[in-house]
Amino acid sequence: MTFPVVGMIGGGQLARMAHDAAIPLGVRFRLLADTSQDSASLVVGDVVLGDYRDLDTLRRFAEGCDVITFDHEHVPTEHLRTLQAEGFAVRPGPDALVYAQDKGLMRAKLDGLGVPCPRHRLVSDPADVTAFANEGEAAARSASDKGGGGRRVGGYPVVLKTTRGGYDGKGVWVVADETEAAEPFRAGVPVLAEEKVDFVRELAADVVRSPHGQAVAYPVVESVQVGGICHEVIAPAPNLSADLAAEAQALALRIAGELDITGHLAVELFETRDGRVLVNELAMRPHNSGHWSIDGAVTSQFENHVRAVLDLPLGDPRPRQPWTVMVNVLGGDYPDMYSAYLHCMARDPGLRIHMYGKDVKPGRKVGHVTVFGDDLDDVRERARHAAAYLRGDITE
Amino acid sequence: MTFPVVGMIGGGQLARMAHDAAIPLGVRFRLLADTSQDSASLVVGDVVLGDYRDLDTLRRFAEGCDVITFDHEHVPTEHLRTLQAEGFAVRPGPDALVYAQDKGLMRAKLDGLGVPCPRHRLVSDPADVTAFANEGEAAARSASDKGGGGRRVGGYPVVLKTTRGGYDGKGVWVVADETEAAEPFRAGVPVLAEEKVDFVRELAADVVRSPHGQAVAYPVVESVQVGGICHEVIAPAPNLSADLAAEAQALALRIAGELDITGHLAVELFETRDGRVLVNELAMRPHNSGHWSIDGAVTSQFENHVRAVLDLPLGDPRPRQPWTVMVNVLGGDYPDMYSAYLHCMARDPGLRIHMYGKDVKPGRKVGHVTVFGDDLDDVRERARHAAAYLRGDITE
Structure with a gap:
């Protein structure tokens, strides 16, 4: 039979459960995982061990698959673009996936589409976070003047997120003041500020x-x-x-x-x-x-x-x-x-x-x-x- | 975690679907299969290739498992008794499994328990099959005399089965007369005759x-x-x-x-x-x-x-x-x-x-x-x- 091979990158429980779902479908499931003891590695029949940050590893993996997809969002976008340019089917594709990988790009994109989001902007330092909080205060007063009150949109606390690499609460801080706002900047990666939605x-x-x-x-x-x-x-x-x-x-x-x-x-x-x-x-x-x-x-x-x-x-x-x-x-x-x-x-x-x-x-x-x-x-x-x-x- | 290992012997679709069911349970699933291309071998992570008719293969397989069980009924009963005697958990155990492996023993056991079965007995040759058919005719007349009529219990056609090794219609014949009844005896294995139930x-x-x-x-x-x-x-x-x-x-x-x-x-x-x-x-x-x-x-x-x-x-x-x-x-x-x-x-x-x-x-x-x-x-x-x-x- 010519049933296709789906390759999943990442050996966590999502891949484990995807394998479980792929079995009745009769499609072949191939896994790229870090170790043989990953959640999915323990149960999948066709496992390749390797580093998802390495392009050659990704390429070798993709060669055995009709499509590659993901258990997590940490595969470097540029590698996915390369694979796609080389003709491999990458789903979701890097042009979409980047909006799940980078919260700053996601917010900008959703703004462009007019999708309702919490108030947000990229911030450069703790003082900028306070400025962001104050902008919210001003917006709230303005909205209240116009009869749109009841929704808290500004002031501390503020939510700070690293734009890349966070999950399950990691890379996210709720800060009460400018002193606490210093922490997220220590990693030297871009930080997104968002209103703390009530x-x-x-x-x-x-x-x-x-x-x-x-x-x-x-x-x-x-x-x-x-x-x-x-x-x-x-x-x-x-x-x-x-x-x-x-x-x-x-x-x-x-x-x-x-x-x-x-x-x-x-x-x-x-x-x-x-x-x-x-x-x-x-x-x-x-x-x-x-x-x-x-x-x-x-x-x-x-x-x-x-x-x-x-x-x-x-x-x-x-x-x-x-x-x-x-x-x-x-x-x-x-x-x-x-x-x-x-x-x-x-x-x-x-x-x-x-x-x-x-x-x-x-x-x-x-x-x-x-x-x-x-x-x-x-x-x-x-x-x-x-x-x-x-x-x-x-x-x- | 100390989650157990279940070992299944046989690489068919039953093992494939059992693996699928074992994944969410978090138990380890280990397979003994004939080839890497068996239905279950294609999807199971922990596969041992080997011959289920070989005691040493079975023993090595069982050593990695907390219990062994089956995708089919063809593992030699004597090997299972040996494994059980050596302390391995075999489920179902050979004392039970033999009644699924041997239709003659199954019928005798169910008779002993008073479980209703089609009329049946082991037969030795085609003439004996005709005798079996005639016994049914006599029983039918007797039952009819007693007012128990309406159920056809005797005469040709007769169902003949090899006592071991049949599945999915293999090893089963419906014969119309003594000439046709010769076929099942050619393999030289014990043959069970059963009434063809209406x-x-x-x-x-x-x-x-x-x-x-x-x-x-x-x-x-x-x-x-x-x-x-x-x-x-x-x-x-x-x-x-x-x-x-x-x-x-x-x-x-x-x-x-x-x-x-x-x-x-x-x-x-x-x-x-x-x-x-x-x-x-x-x-x-x-x-x-x-x-x-x-x-x-x-x-x-x-x-x-x-x-x-x-x-x-x-x-x-x-x-x-x-x-x-x-x-x-x-x-x-x-x-x-x-x-x-x-x-x-x-x-x-x-x-x-x-x-x-x-x-x-x-x-x-x-x-x-x-x-x-x-x-x-x-x-x-x-x-x-x-x-x-x-x-x-x-x-x-």
Whole structure:
């Protein structure tokens, strides 16, 4: 058979779950990973070990693949441009991916498209951060004068982000004053300042788009973050108005189209007190906000990502039941989760457990659990209980 | 983490799908396969190539595993007894597995338990087959005299089976007379004669049992066979009385317990015109009758098999929607299914496709498709259409 080979760069849990989704599709899955003990390396049959920052390694890897795609956003953009120029299929392509790699470029691009974002600009030093904060104060007073009040848009605290390399709360600071604002500049990389949005909650609109332009939208989910790390996802987002849900999905589809993104796009959003959505982050790969879809949707984000990068027709993204709740399992104080794992399986035969094969370290994402059903309170309680038990936060 | 290693012997699609189910569980999956191009070898990370008929190969493989289990029933029973005597965990164990390996022993055991089976006995030559057929005629007349008529229990045609080595219709003959009855004896292996049951349809009662005695029963399914090969499975079996369904499940659970089976047990059944079930075959491994459960049940047969052989608590076997239909994709005349595969995905975004990575040969099982939903006619039509299209039987 002439089934194609999809190559994924990066050996984390996203690649592990993508491999799991690729198996039934009958496509070949090839992995470029740092070590044989990476989460995905432990389970994938066709693994190449090497450094994703090295062009020759990337080239050799790509030669065995019909398309290359990503578990993370850290592959140097210039290498991807070279590969693309040499005729390799890179999806999402570097011209799209750069907006997930560089938050400064992302904000500028979204501004150009008129996409609502938190107030932001690149800043040069701590004094400039204070200037940014003051600009917000002025804007807030002006908006209040015009009757648009109630939304806090300026002043300290301010969110500072390195434009490249951050994830899971790394590379992000919430600073209370000019003294604290000094820290992010120490690495010598460009820093983006953003207003600290006074949001009601965080949402995510996940879509998948293929090279020939087909796209599907998953239901908008509520994402609960703790310390900058995704903790819990509820699909669909409870009590979200149909209008705002449709607006968020349309926004994500529009961004995917305008940026010519292929594969899965997660648009992380803030829902504001005045009933709008602002784009927080973009991720152009399978994303934690979509893990619920493995057990909860007809077609998972991983399967649809694999289909999309191969330009296969996309699968139905609809949920299979009224509620699905996914809770991340974070490493706690006990390095061995196995006895807790047994307990959780025995307590709840409907619990869907996903372990990533990673060593437990405090705060590290080592798995997730999913529960689905008709009653949100029941579903959420069961998922939270299992995650807390696995972490060791509770023992009964 | 101290997550265990499950070793599966045999590189077919059952191992491939078991690997797929083992990944989220976080357990390690190790494979013993004949070649690097076997269905499961293509996707499993930890593959040992070797001959499952060689004791030293088996022993070396088992040394890296916490438990060994099976993709097929062809591992020599005596080797499994040796491994068990040396302290390796073999599940199902040889004392149980022998009843799936040898149909003569299976029938004798089920007779001893009073389990309803087709009339049967070992036969020594063609004349003995005619004697067996005549015994049935006599029994039928006697039953008719006693008012138990309506069931055909004797005379030609007769079903002949080699007691060992058969699968998917191989090693099974339906013979019309003594001349035809000569064929099965040519191989020089023991032959079992069985009445040709005048059944309404075939059912399967699949259960999973763990070493500590926990067991779960999947809903009884209807299995449509064509030429001795499973063609279509409907879950649950339509219009099956609750009493007969419960009886079939209880029978399967009783067999699993009495034979001390661990892992998945498929009990293939005939539903007779007079409303009873007779045991046709036993399979002590994941089975084609349970493939629907990957997409259709809360916990698939593959995940529950892996859980069971590791003595983990079992998962919920209940269906997630009213109807699930699985249709096997058999190889047809066109060796390349890829364009048909694209068509099927585009036509039906809700179709669940499972390809096994095998070369297409006429009649070979190369994949399966599953559709689930509320309307049986719709679900069945979609699944049948996709399988027929993939095979090349239809082109629109």
